[in-house]
Amino acid sequence: KISKKARYASYTSYYDGIKRFEVLGDAECLRTFLPFTSFLLFHLACRYITSYxxxxxxxxxxxxxxxxxxxxxxxxxxxSIGDLKHLRYLDLSYTRIRRLPKSVGTLYNLQVMLLKKCQYLEELLVNMGNMINLRHLDITGANWKLKEMPQQMGKLTNLQTLSDFVVGEGSGSSSIRELGNLQQLRGSLSISRLENVTDAGDASDVNLKYKQGIKELSLKWKDDLIYMPIEVIYSVNAGIDTDHVLGFLQPHLELEKLTIEGYAGRRFPTWLGDGSFSRMVFLRLKGCRNCKSLPPLGQLPSLKDLEIEWMRGVEQVGPEFYGEGCLKPFPSLENLTFRHMEEWKDWFSFGVDQNEVIQPFTRLSKLRICNCSKLVGKLPNHLPSLKQLVTDNCPQLVIALPSSGMLRNFNDYGSLSILSIKDVPIHASLCIPDHVADEVVLANAASNHLKSVTELCVENIPKLTSLPLWFIQGLTGLELLIIENCGELASLWPNEVQLQHHLLALRRLEILCCPQLFCLFEGKEEELRPCLRRLEYLQIQECEKLPRDLHALSFLGELMISDCPTLVSFPKTGLPSSLRTLEISECRALESLTEGLLHSNSIEVLDVKRCPSLTSLSSTVAIPPTLKVLRISNCENLESIVDEGLKINSPLDIVDIWGCKDLKSLPDGPHNLSELRMGECDNIESLPEGWLSATSLRKLEISECRKLDALPMPNHAYNLTSLQQLSLKDFPG
Structure with a gap:
């Protein structure tokens, strides 16, 4: 029992039944009822509480x-919740509550009500205007089904935190004017369903200019408008002075973050982009589809993050974007993103007055251009601080030749460290290594412009059969190279390329969805070794076969092979002798690892998953003598680890075998295991005595091995003094 005078009750929570709370029955002076839950349970598990x-x-x-x-x-x-008249703090966040009982509106002392992520919430209290002491109301993420705010919200004059205000539809619904009386609002405010504001004068009454405590503001019209055709948007907003609504919602000059979504007006108000907003660091414009030009955002002196997306009416990003007479537009901008600009064709990178030196984007470090299908031409010329460039699904944004050299889109990008090129065509002369003279010219240019790049992703580049010389020579500092969805890629480097002095820094190479790849280098193997001497990690995924010269990577430490459906066996030349970790998964035709293990005398970790055609890891070659960790899972047809007569002569430390239904026996050999896990192996009948004789065995788990009669009882079974965890489940023995 807990003392009757107890004031505070906190408890760990998961499934909370009657017995947990009966001890609180006499604690009538209790003032705090607070569950504690681990981060993992809070986000991943459902919690239940008894009706008691x-x-x-x-x-x-x-x-x-x-x-x-x-x-x-x-x-x-x-x-009965309304009887708790002294309640000051009520948290119902992340529950499935649909509506609050009317009695909550009589909790006149309530100061904090949290309804975050209550995604089933359909309405708030009709009598919420009576809760005059309420200071904080948080309904973040709870406005999916919430159609409007209750009337008389303007009576809550003590309200300091209001995460969202949903404007009601019709004369009898909540009006945006209710916000006018809430002078103490601060922090973040989102005003949604602004299409319901039919009188621009109501927006003027909000007086956002004078609510200087608000630091983050979101102004949202109906989400559906973002995806509607422009002519439909016109009809939906017929008779509504949308332009003036946004004009009257001008915030105060100290605002730091602003989001405008679904705005249906034809032009932005003059306050948007005014340099007087000296503290604005973040701005997002989304789905303002009637606007044909962008506001002069280059005049915002402190803007660091700018996102522009779903602006269908914009065809050109020109001088107006930078600001009239602004010599240094976007002086603080670090991250710039354009997404789903369906009609955008031209991006003018020059300034307002061509006779003056205009220097925009001097601090830009990350540029993303995604799904801009009509964008043609080049990127801004001078981006001295750019570190990450991502282009995705911009089929007409060509990485092209200038008048006599190449790589004009990388001119003056001396700080670029991360480059991602997706769905962008490269000129045919750059993809086919037949133009030796052009290759030399471009290689010299690339050596200056790409040397700072450390991570490169090349995805879905048509007609790319190999990486040409200009690509390799410039990337002297490259550490990570990802090549994905290049359907015509046959080799990484053609025969003409001399590799000895290139890619010396490359540590990780990932090749994904390149079905035509048959080798890494068309030249002599001895030329491949010195250039990739730092390569530590190689991933090959969704390729028809493994490169024939894989064994030449004499410094490779980790090899991951996955989703190669036609791979039957490894190349006869084997794998790199330096390999320490080999992981194979989802290779449904793979029958054996014999060739892969032939010269692999350094492998320490072998992990094989979901290879249903595999019947044995090796038929003629023993398991590498250096192997320490062996994991095999969901290989239904695996009958043996090694063929009969072969032993495991290696210092195996961890063995994990799961879901191998045809496995009948294990070979002799290991005597120093520390962990053995085995489950769902329906046909295994016995374990060799040596597997359980190790004095170092700390963890033993056997589950659902229904033919396993009994565990062996070795003479030294009493030596299992290190055993810390034992789990035996569903086997007859």
């Missing part, structure tokens, strides 16, 4: 000030 708490316990706790029921699977509160 609502029906029997809470009605007794008349002195309760703090009540937290967040993340419980609950759909409603009892009316």
């Amino acid at each position: 708490v609502f029906c029997d316990l809470l009605p007794k706790l008349k002195c309760l000030r703090v009540l937290c029921l967040s993340n419980y699977v609950m759909y409603e509160l009892p009316d």
Whole structure:
């Protein structure tokens, strides 16, 4: 029992039944009811609470000030909650509650009500205007089904935090004017369903200019408008002065973050982009599809992050974007993103007055251009601080030749460290290594412009059969190279390329979805070794076969092979002798690892998953003598690890075998295991005595091995003094 004078009750929570709370029955002076939950359970698990708490316990706790029921699977509160007249803090976040009982509106002392991520919430209290002491109302992520705010919200003059305000539809609904009386608002405010504002004068009454405590502001029209055709948007907004609505919602000059979504006006108000907003660091424009030009955002002196997306009306990003007479547009901008600009064709990178020196984007470090299908031409010329460039699905944004050299889109990108090129065509002369003279010219240019790049992703580049000389010579500092969805790629480097002095820094290479790849280098193997002497990690995924010269990577430490459906066996030349980790998964035709293990005398970790055609790891070659960790899972047809007569002569430390239904026996050999896990191996009948004789065995888990009669009882079974974890489940022995 807990003392009757107890004031605070906190408890760890998962499934909370009656017995947990019966001890609180006499603690009528309790003021705090607060569950504690681990981060993992809070985000991944459903939590349940007994009805005893609502029906029997809470009605007794008349002195309760703090009540937290967040993340419980609950759909409603009892009316008796209104009897907790002293309640000041109520947290119902992450519950499935649909509506609050009217009695909550009589909790006149309530100061904090949290309804974050209550995604089933359909309405708030009709009588919420009576809760005059309410200071914080958080409904972040709870406005999916919420159609409007209750009327008389303007009476909550003590309100300091209001995460969202949903404008109602029709004369009898909540008006945006209710916000006018809430002078103490601060922090973040999102105003949504602005298409319901039919009188621009109502927006003027909000007086956002004078609410200087608000640091983050989101102004949102109906989400559906973002994806509607422009002519439909015109009809939806017929008779609504949308331009003036946004004009009257001008915030104060100290605002730091601004988002405008679904705005249906034809032009932006003059305040947007005004340099007087000296503290604005973040701006997002999304789905303003009637606007044909962007506001002069280059005039914002502190702007660091700018996102522009779904602006269908914009065809050109020109001088107006930088600002009239602005010599140094975007002086603080670090991250710039354009997405889904369906009609965008031209990006003018010059300034307003061509007779003056205009230097925009001097601090830009990350540029992303995605799904801009009509964008043609080149990127801005001078981006001295750019570190990451991502182009995705921009089929007409060509990496092209200038008048006599190449790589004009990389001119003056001396700080570029991460480059991602996706769905961007490269000129045919750059993809086919037949133009030796052009290759030399471009290689010299690339050596200056790409030397700072450390990570490169090349994805879905048509007609790319190999990486040409200009590509290799410039990337002297490259550490990570990812090549994906290049359907015509046959080799990484053609025969003409001399590799000895290139790619010396490359550590990780990932080749994904390149079905035509048959080798890394068309030249002599001895030329491949010195250039990739730092390569430590290689991933090959969704390729028809393994490169024939794989064994030449004499410094490779990790090799990951996955989703290669036609791979039957490894190349006869084997794998690199330096290999320490080999992981193979989802290779459904693979029958044996014999060739792969032939010269692999350094492998320490072997992990094989979901290879249903595999019957044995090796038929003629023993397991590498250096192997320490062996994991095999979901290889249904695996009958043996090695063929009969072969032993495992290696210092195996960990063995994990799971879901190998045809496995019948294990070979002799290991005597120093520290962990053995085996499960769902329906046909295994016995374990060799040596597998369980190790004095170092710390963990033993056997599950669902239904033919395993009994565990061996070696003479030295009493030496299993290190065993810390034992789990035996569902096997007859």
